[in-house]
Amino acid sequence: MSRLVVEGVSKSFGATKVLDHIDLDVPNGTAAAVVGASGCGKTTLLRVIAGFEGPDTGSVQLGSETVVHQDICVPPQRRRIGYVAQDGALFPHLSVADNIAYGLRTGLRGAIDRLRPGRDRPRVIELLAMVSLDPDYADRKPHQLSGGQQQRVALARALARKPDLMLLDEPFSALDTGLRATTRQAVADTLRAAGMTSILVTHDQEEALSFAEQVAVMRAGRFTHVGPPQQVYH
Template sequence: MSRLVVSQISKTFGRTQVLDGISLEVPDGSSTAVVGSSGCGKTTLLRVIAGFETPDAGSVAVGAETVVREGFSMPPNRRNIGYVAQDGALFPHLTVGQNIAYGLNGGLAGRRRHQDRIAELLEMVSLGAGYAVRRPHELSGGQQQRVALARAMARKPEIMLLDEPFSALDTGLRAATRQAVADTLRAAGMTSILVTHDQEEALSFADQVAVMCTGRFTQVGSPEQVYAAPADLFTAQFLGDCVLLDGVVESGVAACALGRVPVQAGAPAAAVRIMVRPEQLVAHIAAQGEPGTGTVRGVEFRGADVMLTIVLDGMSDPIQVRRVSVGAPVAGDRVDLEVLGAAVAFDSEQSAAAGRPVASSAEAPLLTR
């Protein structure tokens, strides 16, 4: 049985429709990341699930209990749902132990009898029991977020909602805190939803990823599925760098500037826009006497690897390819490009319409982020 089921949720603020018939199932004990750009509706969805907003239509069920349906919305305090905000929202005048006790039955008055539980929760989020006497300003940003998680977990909620809890942390701390939180939730067997605008965070954190655009999901699936086999061009470009080329598909193979490239099953036998990820391309220096398929125009050294800017024969716009720096080509070298795996093919007309608002650079349409 799915622990959380969201069905056809719609929400409008004034004349702006923020959620447009959203449906989502989060299996028991699993984690789902809802990822999208600012203003797409992902935080509103979280607030509807938590009970902070009432939808115009649709329903939300937690386990066997419906908490939202037409004409009924259970108050937030009666829903067994934990919520961790972006800034942690710790009480600055209370100690860590008192902050956690606030989430336990009896609140601050019962802190003394809850000392063992507070120590257990601190250990659960990889903080020792000694942190109970500290105050929030004495903690790093990552530690504060873990205390906020411990407080939210205190009442053993059925669902944990995480509203961009790592976005204010620096890069190194963000990764470490994200991993600690993911491990804690997994060890507790807790069902969770993470809202984020960070693609890498979504792909690394969750068992399931839901990509949102203007109040709708463009695709819901495993991280591997939505990244390697995106349903449309928006999803492809939003989740990472893309190399996009025109081609013609016949018998499961696309003829394009890279040569003949196999495409994933279901591609239309027609003129298409094919997509490969930069890591699928391997650049080899063309053998003596061999023509190669492109010319290296620039090399950006990054230590362990390099970023090659390559102009393919017959094309004016360059593509970029990553490869290890040892024995890398130099500017002016002719190269052959090998494609690992299969490309994804999108209908040319549909992909052109979808690609216009999301391409990051009109001057470099072949490589977008």
């Protein structure tokens, strides 16, 4: 769990500038939300922080470590960052337990192993409890879960690596209204209980205001306003 500092980050794809001098400071253990219309640069910002894209300019610091700055570019697998995508991205052929155990194993050797019942099972059950799922979900396949349950499993898999920062890329947008609200609250409660620094990107204003202690409004690759939810709302 670490403070995230993004300074002067810009990114272009060809002649299109997607990020234009982005600054963001997320204190340790808090949640920030980046809200804006589709195509404004939200996901690109997450990808730069995670290491999937390199910025043209600027720096990213996580805790005491600079992960991006000029010639410095720490590989994604060494950044201790969890990433939950919009569709959860679970492995359909693996059980819930094996999906979560993948997070445990990749943090150690970078290769997928099958679940080791004697060693991994207790941690898998613990992670399921953290996302409010019963132990009997461990042996189910992803297609046997609801959309909200799949997103909770994806979060458990990301938490398995004990990241310093959690990135959430519109993880609730595919869910219906009622399920979206309950899943969002469950995820927010889990991250706060773990003291996890996190960033949520969303196009839903209500979601941003209810999830985070800090909201950044993005338009055309720039932040037009950053502040506490109440201040941004007014």
